[in-house]
Amino acid sequence: MNGREYVLKVLEEVSNRNSGEKEFLDAVKEVLLSLAPVFDKHPEYIEAGLLERIVEPERQIMFRVPWVDDNGNVKVNRGFRVQFNSAIGPYKGGLRFHPTVNASIIKFLGFEQIFKNSLTGLPIGGGKGGSDFDPKGKSNGEVMRFCQSFMAELYRHIGQDTDVPAGDIGVGGREIGYMYGYYKKLRGANDPGVLTGKGLTYGGSLTRTEATGYGLIYFTEEMMKDNNSSLAGKIVVISGSGNVAIYATKKATELGAKVVALSDSNGYIYDENGINLDAVKEIKEVKRGRIKDYLNYVPSAKYVEGCRGIWTIKCDVALPCATQGEIDEASAKILVENGTKVVAEGANMPSSLEAIKVFQGNGVLFGPAKAANAGGVACSALEMSQNSMRLSWTFEEVDNKLKDIMVNIYSQSAKAAKEYGEEGNILMGSNIAGFNKVAEAMMAQGIV
Numbered sequence: 001m002n003g004r005e006y007v008l009k010v011l012e013e014v015s016n017r018n019s020g021e022k023e024f025l026d027a028v029k030e031v032l033l034s035l036a037p038v039f040d041k042h043p044e045y046i047e048a049g050l051l052e053r054i055v056e057p058e059r060q061i062m063f064r065v066p067w068v069d070d071n072g073n074v075k076v077n078r079g080f081r082v083q084f085n086s087a088i089g090p091y092k093g094g095l096r097f098h099p100t101v102n103a104s105i106i107k108f109l110g111f112e113q114i115f116k117n118s119l120t121g122l123p124i125g126g127g128k129g130g131s132d133f134d135p136k137g138k139s140n141g142e143v144m145r146f147c148q149s150f151m152a153e154l155y156r157h158i159g160q161d162t163d164v165p166a167g168d169i170g171v172g173g174r175e176i177g178y179m180y181g182y183y184k185k186l187r188g189a190n191d192p193g194v195l196t197g198k199g200l201t202y203g204g205s206l207t208r209t210e211a212t213g214y215g216l217i218y219f220t221e222e223m224m225k226d227n228n229s230s231l232a233g234k235i236v237v238i239s240g241s242g243n244v245a246i247y248a249t250k251k252a253t254e255l256g257a258k259v260v261a262l263s264d265s266n267g268y269i270y271d272e273n274g275i276n277l278d279a280v281k282e283i284k285e286v287k288r289g290r291i292k293d294y295l296n297y298v299p300s301a302k303y304v305e306g307c308r309g310i311w312t313i314k315c316d317v318a319l320p321c322a323t324q325g326e327i328d329e330a331s332a333k334i335l336v337e338n339g340t341k342v343v344a345e346g347a348n349m350p351s352s353l354e355a356i357k358v359f360q361g362n363g364v365l366f367g368p369a370k371a372a373n374a375g376g377v378a379c380s381a382l383e384m385s386q387n388s389m390r391l392s393w394t395f396e397e398v399d400n401k402l403k404d405i406m407v408n409i410y411s412q413s414a415k416a417a418k419e420y421g422e423e424g425n426i427l428m429g430s431n432i433a434g435f436n437k438v439a440e441a442m443m444a445q446g447i448v
């Protein structure tokens, strides 16, 4: 059996066993199809059933999360944790609180995380979790009670050497703080290495808040540099207005680009003079408001209802930083027609498989999520190191390490693409580079 036949056989099995899990199946398809040449080079991987094992989570936990709202009503949400692969280190990956969360979404995120974490060069395996709880519009008390109930079950399954969750959509410093406080109470011990994204006063790392957005920009700049270009003077459109989008905007602006648009799930703003980030930070980080409130700060800006329209804005560089599935084939075609030269993914799987084909077929430089947004988890691993050593590095120290990691992720991915005869295909290169390390570790550890 050659590499392609093996991949197609496993894909068919995965789709039969996980029918209806669209996001998970898309993620598996995207990774597996680019790995076929690896199996031609390493037939021993086929014999060892490597793919059959890698597509199956080592463990999957689903649990009830009951809590009481401010009016005394009992609410019940669903909690998830998928411990996907621990070949190279403890499971590591964020928690997402969003009403759309289900098993398929958590599995797709956990699967991607295996290869992303491997690419960082740090010893972390892949996992992901979350809940269909929506923190939007809830009081601090409600969010706290939910987080405590969530942790009352999750604490049995996590630990600094087994599984280390962090934030993702809907889970920021507030939620991590509530969850860590309750974990500490249940365990009766200080164990800061069990969660990352903590506050600076209790074991958090400088730069973690900025890491995914900054890392995305370091990666994008490196990819552009390798293609004789740079962000300086470029017009940039960024979707979302959460953690990743805000810090991507900050770093891109520092490097001389002009970010002209941001969005949330209701709509987008366009400011031809460049986004006023102080206003956005106040709206999103302090007031927890909507992006259309930007007009109260900059009346000359434009607000448009509906978030997909953001991709019709003419730009040199597009950075999707909101959520999965935000760029479909039609949006990708519009970006290409408008002359966009670079797309790099801050969000996880924001471009559909068809959209990626459009980018790759039209010479757009494409930075896939698992490489481009790995800065957050890389910095989380640096937070774990500091917790183990019981010390704190300066902002500059962590930022420099982050920059080195992102440059290295780009060069590993570019090198792997070239080695397999697909120079410039960073999607394929990052899949192969991320997979190789995990595959070697799994081969060494036997059938487990």
Ligand code: NDP
Pocket (backbone or CB within 6 Å): 167, 168, 169, 170, 171, 212, 240, 241, 242, 243, 244, 245, 263, 264, 265, 266, 307, 321, 322, 323, 324, 346, 347, 348, 373, 374, 376, 377
């Ligand atoms: P936040 O919760 O801070 O922000 C998410 C942003 O995306 C908000 O502006 C939100 O708008 C918007 N959004 C969420 N869901 C939708 C939707 N269905 N349609 C349109 N807009 C939506 O999350 P993060 O910034 O942390 O995460 C953004 C992306 O980056 C996610 O894909 C996440 O997995 C990925 N990521 C995050 C990392 C991190 O360190 N935080 C690390 C690596 C990847 P609204 O407020 O209206 O919901």
